[in-house]
Amino acid sequence: MKFYSTRNKNHLVSFKDAIFQGISPDGGLYNPAEMPDLSNLFNSMDENISFVDSSAKLASEILKDDLSSERIKNLCKKAFPFKPEITDAGNNIFILELYHGPSSAFKDFGAFFLAAAMEELLAGDDRKAIILTATSGDTGSAVAQAFHNKKNIEVVILYPSGRVSPLQEKQLTTLGGNVTALEVKGSFDDCQKMVKEAFLCKELSKLPLTSANSINLGRLIPQSFYYVYAVNKFRKKYDNLVFSVPSGNFGNLTAGVLAAKWGLPVNKFIAATNINKEVPEYLESGIFSPRPSAQTYSNAMDVGNPSNFERLKDIFNDDYKKMGELIAGEWVNDDDTFNAVKSYYEKTKKFIDPHTAVGYVASQRYINKLKSFSKDSTALITLSTAHPGKFLEVVEKATGVKQILPPQLEKILTLKKVSVLINNTTDALTNFLLEKFN
Numbered sequence: 001m002k003f004y005s006t007r008n009k010n011h012l013v014s015f016k017d018a019i020f021q022g023i024s025p026d027g028g029l030y031n032p033a034e035m036p037d038l039s040n041l042f043n044s045m046d047e048n049i050s051f052v053d054s055s056a057k058l059a060s061e062i063l064k065d066d067l068s069s070e071r072i073k074n075l076c077k078k079a080f081p082f083k084p085e086i087t088d089a090g091n092n093i094f095i096l097e098l099y100h101g102p103s104s105a106f107k108d109f110g111a112f113f114l115a116a117a118m119e120e121l122l123a124g125d126d127r128k129a130i131i132l133t134a135t136s137g138d139t140g141s142a143v144a145q146a147f148h149n150k151k152n153i154e155v156v157i158l159y160p161s162g163r164v165s166p167l168q169e170k171q172l173t174t175l176g177g178n179v180t181a182l183e184v185k186g187s188f189d190d191c192q193k194m195v196k197e198a199f200l201c202k203e204l205s206k207l208p209l210t211s212a213n214s215i216n217l218g219r220l221i222p223q224s225f226y227y228v229y230a231v232n233k234f235r236k237k238y239d240n241l242v243f244s245v246p247s248g249n250f251g252n253l254t255a256g257v258l259a260a261k262w263g264l265p266v267n268k269f270i271a272a273t274n275i276n277k278e279v280p281e282y283l284e285s286g287i288f289s290p291r292p293s294a295q296t297y298s299n300a301m302d303v304g305n306p307s308n309f310e311r312l313k314d315i316f317n318d319d320y321k322k323m324g325e326l327i328a329g330e331w332v333n334d335d336d337t338f339n340a341v342k343s344y345y346e347k348t349k350k351f352i353d354p355h356t357a358v359g360y361v362a363s364q365r366y367i368n369k370l371k372s373f374s375k376d377s378t379a380l381i382t383l384s385t386a387h388p389g390k391f392l393e394v395v396e397k398a399t400g401v402k403q404i405l406p407p408q409l410e411k412i413l414t415l416k417k418v419s420v421l422i423n424n425t426t427d428a429l430t431n432f433l434l435e436k437f438n
């Protein structure tokens with residue numbers, strides 16, 4: 001399969017080129033140039049197939065021009081020592097827990113696959129890569145962990161000073177080695193803009209820069225794998241499969257949509273956002289009006305101009321009504337988010353983090369609108385994007401119960417933060433990169 005730029009469909013590249021370029025030279029994002037019908041492949045999987053096996057089957061089909069199925073199988077084994085877990089939340093709502101990887105957030109799936117794919121593709125090439133990425137919290141920690149100590153790869157991570165949780169900051173700033181954390185005096189949108197501009201900067205073109213953001217195709221593709229896994233688990237019992245996806249930059253949702261376009265039987269996606277609700281608004285009105293992001297409890301979704309929106313629009317040929325047939329928008333304010341963390345605990349004695357809570361509220365609203373006969377045949381699968389222990393303060397305040405950190409995170413808190421403070425300008429970033437790597 002080849003991939004094209006959303007800004008020039010005649011510009012076709014291989015998977016390998018797409019993942020090392022990150023963003024297309026014309027500023028566009030890479031999307032699959034074909035939408036093959038893989039229904040037969042999906043039909044050949046049963047509910048007992050393992051996560052690694054179903055992922056390798058799909059990847060072998062999508063990436064067969066770049067890697068043999070044997071290499072892909074090994075790559076998936078290496079990338080995924082963790083897998084999704086499913087919890088029944090009652091009322092036909094299920095929680096697809098995607099936080100059992102090393103950074104305790106769903107971004108591990110994309111980051112670990114990308115890191116394994118890059119290492120595999122660089123091997124023997126005598127090539128180096130510098131990963132440059134902006135994070136609003138969780139991307140950076142997943143990327144940092146995934147690429148830590150990978151051969152021939154350097155990592156530079158930008159994060160907004162004072163705008164990520166203390167734990168997230170420790171995850172970014174304590175690994176050392178090939179991982180450098182840049183603490184930017186500005187917002188996440190500033191960080192994202194700086195990275196975008198750095199990729200287009202002539203002076204920097206001599207460096208082997210590449211991205212590991214959710215814009216990188218190598219992160220996007222593996223995020224489709226857990227939709228496949230979940231569909232395998234549910235399709236025998238339920239006719240109507242709906243995914244609620246807590247969204248910020250919309251990589252997670254876009255990956256699900258791709259799988260559906262390839263024939264995965266999904267009836268609907270819910271684009272669940274916090275009050276940064278540009279996409280739900282677009283789905284209603286056809287008007288997209290990006291704006292500065294507002295801060296919420298679900299801070300990894302505080303995005304005012306979602307980077308994957310261009311990709312999503314491209315998949316639906318800029319037709320918001322077409323998009324609306326597959327995607328329903330729902331936005332949730334902080335009060336409802338907080339109350340959902342609380343009521344979920346009261347009902348199940350289990351915890352969800354504020355991002356998952358946004359998806360959960362959206363699920364409840366959706367399921368309550370269904371007539372009982374269609375409700376019975378519906379599985380509403382809410383993606384749980386982070387471990388509740390990552391957002392201790394809110395979860396403790398909402399539930400009144402002291403939280404325990406996952407052990408891999410507990411350890412990080414005792415380590416010393418090392419970061420480089422820089423201004424929120426592209427010049428500052430350019431100078432830093434030239435000094436360090438030239």
Ligand SMILES: *Cc1c(COP(=O)(O)O)cnc(C)c1O
Nearest residue numbers: 138247248249250251252300385
């Ligand atoms: C990144 C992130 C999201 C949003 O995912 P997108 O792919 O950017 O839409 C949601 N929840 C958590 C915990 C995240 O880290």
